Amino acid sequence: MRISSFVRSLATRVRGIGLAPLLLAVMLAGAGFAAAETAPAADVAPMSEAHPAETPPAKPHLVTAIVYLGKDYNEPAPLSLVDKDVKDRGIQGARIAIEEDNRTGRLIGQEYKLLEAIAPTGADVAAKAKELLAAGHGLFVADLEAPDLLAVANMPEAQNAVFLDMRTNDDSLRQEQCRANVFHIGPNWAMRADALAQYLVWKKWRRWFLIVGKTPADEGYAAAIRRAASRFGAKIVGETVYSFDAGSRRTDTGHQQIQAQMPMLTQGVADHDIVIVADEADIFGDYLMFRTAEPRPVAGTHGLVAVAWHRSFEEYAGTQMQNRFEKKTGRVMTERDYTAWLAVRVFGEAVVRTGNNNPAAVRNYLLSDAFEVAGFKGEGMTFRTWDQQLRQPILIAGPRALVSISPQEGFLHPKYLTDTLGFDAPESKCPLKSQTAAKESE
């Protein structure tokens, strides 16, 4: 590295940090709130003399608080030792998004703050939510599993709030269990399975051998795979349950057992083009690749996956997001970091454009034609009015490289190509649907 560029990169770091105290000072000057709310204020470097004069920030006249409501769930470590066991997935994406919201806000007299409310393991998150609602908060990013999300959203006090679900995959939350106060940011199982199915059908790999784990989530994903097969003309030629007891991820002589186990699991099945694995719990999926009885690729929850974000993705300015994230956190951006980032940007987009942070106004705007959010997918993303799911292109990625992006060419839809993924209006079982339909016919 040339000396000059080293000095420059050093200067960059100084000014990058320089923004944090500035924001914090502005926020503390606003409505009184606990200092622990946001902005890693540590290691604050004084602004160097070389620092350029900044344009004076416009005086904030609209302050918007976004609550990050989460819970410290006891998640198993990733099966692969290659993946770091990261404990702050999600919140790191939200922290970067709130800075971005503020970069825009500062220029138009708006200010955003992130309230991190993460309940400890086993805690009653609904009680925590009740307090926050009583304090007047109405905009929530929900990093909650389905039962907790429903418990919170069902409270009478929560009816006028807006929850952006950035965590769940469950199809039921988009169907029978949908809620008027819940919007879904990440793709659900049906969307993922459809995205994958379109690619496999495009490849003419239509004969699938499905292997399902033992947890309810595995069965949820498997159901979406069966649905996708029938929608797109693939065939499940065999299906089996992974019934072995899973061990811990670290064993000194583990590979011999797995090497014997996986062929047993995958033998004696009708001719198939690909193995589809439904292992949401991350117990055995990574073991299948290169160990199946027949030499077949693996897709599903492992192998070739359908995701909202992947480290190998660089298109549509995705590189800038990856770089921003890694520079700030020192680790790779996970899918949950992306959905949290996107959720905070969705709130930011609504309030920047309307100048109104009232939850009812935000909700109306999110469902209106005027709303769209950019998330490095090359097109504006909008919410389906019938189940409040964000429609979006989905990445098809292998372990180390992006393979494709669905929807695939040739899968048509009269309105949005992305509505070929997941539950389209006619298939929706969400009770909100009839309300939207009634509203539209008015």
Added chain:
Amino acid sequence: MKLLPIGILLLSCVGNAASASTIFITNEKDNTVSVLDSETLQPIKTIPVGKRPRGIVITPDFKEVLVCAGDDNNLDVIDTTTLEVVRHIDTGPDPELLDIDHKGQHIFVANEDDGYVTVLDRATGKVLSEIEVGVEPEGMSVSPDDKLVAATSEATSMAHIIDAETFEVKANILVDTRPRVARFTPDGKQVWVSAEVGGTVAVIDPEALKIIKKFGFKIPGVRPELIQPMGIEFSNDGKLAFVAIGRANRLAVVDTATYEVKDYILIGQRPWHMALSPDGKKLYTANGLTNDLTVVDVQSLKAERSVPVGRLPWGVAIKP
């Protein structure tokens, strides 16, 4: 024996010099700049440059071509006579697009990863200023009178009008989602800003600092979400604007008096940036997904030819 061929060579050079110009194209994926002869459209040279070359401009004296090498954090300076990179100018993180004032002294660079516009002195390479703008700055245009600079920030959805003398931001103007390119009209009275995801072009009055017009595009048979305006180029007389609609593989031809689309010209896939020939008769587009350059005739509004260049061609600059 030896003299004769050289004589012919010299003659042919003189013959070409009268009309032919030299086209420079950045190839983002190849880390090269393709150099073509505008008459023959044959490659003259492929110049290796830094990593991820994107934004490209030629200096007003036509002596140097400046290329943003995003992953090297600098500008590569190509000598237009020797067609070699002769020096680098340190720009700070991830330079994407740039412009140079008409005196050829100040270079304005968008630092995409960093949220700054960096102002550089061309002669010394010294950083004159770093101007804080929004997230992911990209578009960059210096006004014809060198008094203003227009920049965009993609993730903030804003156009920034900057005083080119004091380097201070005069206004931040909210436009539609993911603004990519800002261009002053030849008379300097308007700035056109394309919003890639929003699908619109905002026309800004840089004196009043307001949007005076916003328009979108409707292409029969093309889905609205695939209509993503990108590069903007004006005809020499300022009467026409060419807007590259990247994923629709077309150029929109806009009447600048009425803001109405006169025509859509089908060209290669994902056209991004463009440049006009010095006489204003031809427009050259860099088509990222088909790895080629399309020549459009400005009079007839027809795509005449496409020629292969490197991988992921991104921007174009032309030396008369």
